[in-house]
Amino acid sequence: MRNSIFAALGLVLAAPASADTLEERVTKLPAPTMSSEKSLEALEYCIGLAVSDIAMPATLRGERKVLIYGRTPGDLFVGVLYLVAVQDDGEHRRVAIQAHGSWDGKVEKRARTCL
Numbered sequence: 340m341r342n343s344i345f346a347a348l349g350l351v352l353a354a355p356a357s358a359d360t361l362e363e364r365v366t367k368l369p370a371p372t373m374s375s376e377k378s379l380e381a382l383e384y385c386i387g388l389a390v391s392d393i394a395m396p397a398t399l400r401g402e403r404k405v406l407i408y409g410r411t412p413g414d415l416f417v418g419v420l421y422l423v424a425v426q427d428d429g430e431h432r433r434v435a436i437q438a439h440g441s442w443d444g445k446v447e448k449r450a451r452t453c454l
Contacts, residue, residue: 361399361408364422364437371426371433375454379405379427382434385453386423390446394420403427421446 359367375382383405387396394409407423421438423446434454438446 359419359439361406361410361419361422364408364419365406365424368422368424368435368437371424371435373434373436373451373454374431375434376431377454379403379425379432382425382432382453383407386425386434386450389449389453390421390423393442393445393449423450 377385383398386407387398390396390407390409394411396407396409399406399408404424404426407425409420411418411420421436421442424435424437426433426435434450436443436447436450
């Protein structure tokens with residue numbers, strides 16, 4: 340039994356990571372598909388709460404934009420499971436989503452509740 344556990348752990352650690360770095364996620368970010376009239380701050384707060392059950396959200400703020408991302412916990416590899424980019428264009432905010440595999444639809448569905 341103990342050997343089976345160590346063998347399974349070895350396979351998990353040797354398997355390729357299923358999440359990307361934040362920089363990799365940003366380069367894969369598609370064009371925005373959603374827009375909102377809510378403020379950048381309101382969207383950041385609402386979307387952050389909406390996706391928090393997938394992975395604890397973190398934010399990176401830039402000039403008139405915010406990246407909301409969820410990352411895997413761990414010491415060996417920290418990867419980004421999802422990225423929601425909100426760009427402030429004055430009267431509207433444009434929202435783009437990029438997530439790992441099946442998380443795409445789940446993150447988008449939660450983000451849409453905030454628009």
